[in-house]
Amino acid sequence: MKRFPFYTLLLLLLVACKSTIPDLSYxxxxxxxxxxxxxxxxxxxxxxxxxxxxxxxxxxxxxxxxxxxxxxxxxxxxxxxxxxxxxxxxxxxxxxxxxxxxxxxxxxxxxxxxxxxxxxxxTAPAGSVDSLRFAVVSCSNYEWGYFNAYSHIAKQPDLAAVIHLGDYIYEYGPGVYGDTTIGRIHEPPYEIITLADYRMRYGQYRRDPDLQEVHKNHPFISIWDDHEIANNAYMDGAQNHQPEEGDFQVRRNVAKQVYYEWMPVREGGPLYRKFDFGPLATLIMLDERLAGRTAPVPGPDDSGFSSKERSMLGEEQFQWLTSQLVRTRSTWKIIGNQVIFSRLNTGRENLNLNMDAWDGYPYEQARLAEMFSINQFDNLIMVTGDTHSSWVFESTLDPFGAYNAKTGEGALAIELGTTSINSANSNESNPDSLVMIHERLLLSEEVNPHLKYVNLRDHGYLLLSLSPTAARADFYFVKSLRQRNVEAGIEARFWVPAGEYHILKSPPQD
Ligand SMILES: [Fe+2]
Incomplete structure (x- = not known):
């Protein structure tokens, strides 16, 4: 038998095992x-x-x-x-x-x-627990600033989960929706359309140290909104998808594939799904974009506006949601909802409804309100993203009807809207004084008696704490977007006593 010198053998071995040899310089x-x-x-x-x-x-x-x-x-x-x-x-x-x-x-x-x-x-608790804490987030636009709010959440102790309501990435090219002046420029440097594009964009976001830190410290429960695909997406299209960008179904499938590749979400079923946290809470995450949303209409005067054919959830998801809510025995029923459900009057003529929110899908909005009302669910809280602003509603579609703004009687649920991690809102394009006038208008009893708080200026997140007797909403706002600065503070705090749809500014008395 021919004998190979030792070093030749070692070399042959190295070549054979090239793909598994650790490179110690890594x-x-x-x-x-x-x-x-x-x-x-x-x-x-x-x-x-x-x-x-x-x-x-x-x-x-x-x-x-x-x-x-x-x-x-x-x-x-x-x-x-x-x-x-x-x-x-x-x-x-x-x-x-x-x-x-x-x-x-x-x-x-x-x-x-x-x-x-x-x-x-x-893991989620199975037996009884005294409290649960969730950070609720949406809308992080890499170009618009630093992910300081993510970093602040990373330091929160004892979170059961971070509930991400979508717009985890944005699809735009540099400067289209963000701002290139601080040098956080989207990769690839154009609107993402192909498989390679979407992968590269997620890769860029996930290299952000603040986003990495929050993922490292807490489990996420995530759902997509529109920008994981393209602005104002629905089943068959999107406002930001043009024919020259190819077949929308191809783009939608690519966006879904990359979402599942990069996000820690369970596979093998629809993205709308349910989580139980012992007898204290059930969390239901809804997909209000790709599962059953039909095309938007331009405005309430459109002949199709109130059509039964138009939906946000679609029949299958609607039935699933109903059965989950009817079946659960949990004290708190939390619904992860992408766009505002409550009726929102803007107080300005011809600008009365947001066509991308539930107000733009009145048939199914009313059907859902009716389902809540018939079943008399207690302790239902919708947590909502999308608007880059903070909201607290005693939720109703009929704020001037059988609803008492003093007691909350007649409300169907509580709705808590979380602001953006850092995506821009009114405050970035208008002076503070003007935005605050708009806030006061929205909050007035004559316009939205069921709206208890609004902030159109700040960015950060919502911390939702649940106990058997009350829910508490803490609105954390960051001090800075343009510098990396982890400082944040609670700017508003509200309580919801169990058994009532009533917002309190101090803890309920036992
Ligand atoms: Fe957004």
């Missing part, structure tokens, strides 16, 4: 440039996520994952392997099961011999 940031994330917590399972930045073209990458009770991995609970490929953009998503309810867990990945950062996550 840092975690090289391999795991997009960080780690977790999401969709159930009582016994949670999704964990990462992405391999340095792929081996045309081959799969073997990734190990492990989960433990402690950040040092001295109390391991599970581990496994995941092979990722170019087909899924080298993302890694594992639905880790057989976990304990209400447990805090730590997880990490390993590829090419290098460990990822350690993520922290939490």
């Amino acid at each position: 840092e975690p940031g090289d391999i795991f440039m997009h960080g780690v994330a977790s999401g969709d917590p159930l009582a016994d399972r949670v999704i964990i996520w990462t992405r391999i930045t340095i792929p081996h073209a045309d081959s799969s990458v073997a990734v190990q994952w492990e989960m433990a009770r402690d950040a040092e991995f001295r109390i391991p609970v599970q581990q496994g392997n995941f092979n990722t490929t170019a087909e899924r953009d080298f993302t890694v998503k594992v639905d880790v099961g057989e976990l304990r309810p209400g447990g805090e867990y730590y997880y990490r990945f390993k590829a090419y011999g290098v460990y990822s950062p350690v993520g922290r996550t939490r």
Whole structure:
């Protein structure tokens, strides 16, 4: 037998194993440039996520994952392997099961011999709990400033989850909706349309250190709104999709594929879905864009405006929502809702309704209100994104009818609108004084007696705390968008006593 010298053998071995040999010069940031994330917590399972930045073209990458009770991995609970490929953009998503309810867990990945950062996550409780805290967010536009609000949420202790109501990314090219002056310029530098475009855009957002930090520290429960696809999207089109950009269905499928690749959401069913947090809360996330939304109409004078054929949820999702609400025995029923449900009068002629919100889909809006009313659901709270502004409604479609603005009697639910993480609102294009006049107009009893708070100026997030006797809404606003500055404070706080649809400015008395 011919003998090879030792070094020749070693060389042959190295060539044969090229794709699995660890390169010790790699840092975690090289391999795991997009960080780690977790999401969709159930009582016994949670999704964990990462992405391999340095792929081996045309081959799969073997990734190990492990989960433990402690950040040092001295109390391991599970581990496994995941092979990722170019087909899924080298993302890694594992639905880790057989976990304990209400447990805090730590997880990490390993590829090419290098460990990822350690993520922290939490399963949903199954038994009774005294309290639950959720951060509620929407609308982060990379170009418009820093993700300071995400960083502030990352430091919040004991969150059950971050509820993301959509506009996690924006599809626009540089300067179209954002502002290029601070140098946070969208990649690729044009409106995203293709598979490669959408992947690159998510990749850019996920390199943001503040977004990485919040994903690393808390599980997310996410839903898309329109900008994950294109502005004002619905099932068959979008305001920001033109024929020369190709077939909308192709773009929509690409956007959905990349969302599932990059977001820690569970696969294998529709994106509208339900989460139980013991007997204290059920969270129902609705898809108000792609599951059943039909085309918008230009205004209330359009002949099709009130048509039964026009829908926001569609029949299947509507029936599903009804059955979930009827079935749940949880104290609080939280609905993750993308666009404002309550009737909103602007107080200005010819500008009375937002055609992209529920007011633009009056048939199904009324049907949903009727469903709430017939079933007399108690403790129903809608959390809403989309507007880049903060809102508190004693929700009704008939604010001048059988509704008492002093007691909340006649309201169907409470609706809490969260502002944007950093996407622009009225304040960025109008002087403060003018915006505050508009706020006062909206808040007046003659215009919106059911509206209890509005802020069209600030950015940040909503912290929703639930206990068996009350819900509390804390509106956190950041001090700065244009500088990286984590400072934020509570600018408004409201309570909702269990059993009433009434907003209080101080804690309810037992
Ligand atoms: Fe938005």
